[in-house]
Amino acid sequence: MSQVTAIKQSNITDTEFLNDVLNGLTQEQKTLPCKYFYDDKGAALFEQITTLQEYYVTRTELSILEQYSQAIAQLLPDNLSIIEPGCGSGKKVAYLLAHMANVKTFVPFEISQEMLSYSLAHLSPLFPELVISPLLGDFTHSQMVKQLTKDTALDSQTNLVYFPGSTLGNFSPVKAIEIMSNFHRLCGVNGYVLIGIDLVKERQVLLDAYDDKAGVTAAFNKNLLGRINNELNANFDLTTFSHQSRFNEVHSKIEMHLISLCDQSVIIDNQQIHFDKGESIHTENSHKYTVESFAALAGQAGLKLENTWQDANDYFALCLLRPA
Ligand SMILES: C[S@@+](CC[C@H](N)C(=O)[O-])C[C@H]1O[C@@H](n2cnc3c(N)ncnc32)[C@H](O)[C@@H]1O
Structure with a gap:
């Protein structure tokens, strides 16, 4: 076994968690941060999403x-x-590690914790x-x-920051630049950053990928309310919200939104x-880029695009960047 x-x-x-939830739900457009999706149930639902017919993202990147x-x-x-922020199951990095003997x-x-243990x-x-x-x-933390x-055994000035899964797309352009600026500092002057981005494509393909027929994405989205119930002593009735x-x-x-199906009040801590009936909680963004729009964004973080690899449909791109 490896030395873990x-x-x-x-x-x-x-x-x-409590502060983020109360802050998000007291904005005019109610929001919840997507980083809280992944408790044990959310992590299992996400793994199920990655196998769905409609969710082209994982199989295309693989x-x-x-x-x-x-x-x-x-x-x-x-x-x-190699540093992998938001590593999830760790399945993707295994492809690279298989060809890299001296990491x-x-x-x-x-x-x-669930995703980390799984990886x-x-x-x-x-x-x-x-x-x-x-x-x-x-x-996303500034430090x-x-x-x-x-906090880790990192002792190299030459690092690869690997960020697959289109996780960057969850962030606004301003936040994405801040995150990539941190990757730039982390990789070192001779290092690299490899980012997986989801590309602009036909609207219906995108909508279906985030609203599958079997309702797994809906269950994943609603589970955020279930997690708030479990961990923050709240009383959301999940049947009174619908996924959109x-x-x-x-x-x-x-x-992704959760729509309240009636006028209701919820107690959280x-x-x-x-x-209000019809009011939404905005739970996730997933930005879709062109290679050019992504290169421009990365440029603002001091990173220069060196290579891209895409699938035959041009659905997804793996982009290798270096400090400019
Ligand atoms: C869309 S999944 C992608 C997983 C994996 N990288 C892949 O490509 O299959 C996002 C992962 O990032 C993790 N994550 C989300 N926000 C995070 C944050 N702010 N800090 C650390 N991990 C985060 C989640 O727990 C989840 O495992």
Whole structure:
């Protein structure tokens, strides 16, 4: 088995979840941060989503990795460390690791304990020589780079920051630039950043991917309310909310919402929140890029696009970047 150091935790506090929920639900357009989707039930539902017919995202990115991971690995220097923020199941990085013999350390960095444990169970038997230094934390945190270097076995100035799954698309352009600026600092002057982005495509394909017929995405979205009930002493009735996916043409993004089916009030930690019938809680954004729009965004984070690899339908792109 690989050498897995103990899971360390940084920058997640117990009160942050409550504060984020109350703050989001007292805005004029109610919102909830999507980083809270992944409790144990949410993590299992997400894994189910990745296998759905409508959800082309995971199988398309995996097909690109199957075809090109060796070519990608050949462009990278020996002896680098890999950091994967929001590593999820860890299945994608395995494709790269299979072609990289001299990786110094792999740092899976997750907000979800369940996902982190899942990724360790998947990767450690596959790569017996690999040093794995897992970190439980929030990659959107402003101190992220400092914490990562302090709390993990990272000792390399030359790193690969690997960010697949189109997770970048969950953030506004301003936040995406901030996150990529942190990746820029983290990778080092001779390092690399590899990001998976979902490309602009036919509207109905996008809408279906976030609203499958079997209702798994709806259950995933509603589970956020279930998690608030379980962890924050709230009384949401999940049957009084419905899932909706919308395409926002202006900002080129899919939005997920939960719509209140009636006038109602919900108690969260002794605070009452009112919902009008038809009112929405905006729970997730998923921005869709062109390679050009993404390169321009990355440029604002000081990163230059070096290579892209795409599938035959041009649904998804893996983009390799370097400090400009
Ligand atoms: C869309 S999934 C992608 C998982 C994986 N990277 C893949 O491509 O299959 C997003 C993952 O990022 C994690 N995540 C979301 N927000 C996070 C944050 N702010 N900090 C750390 N991890 C986060 C979630 O727990 C989840 O596992």
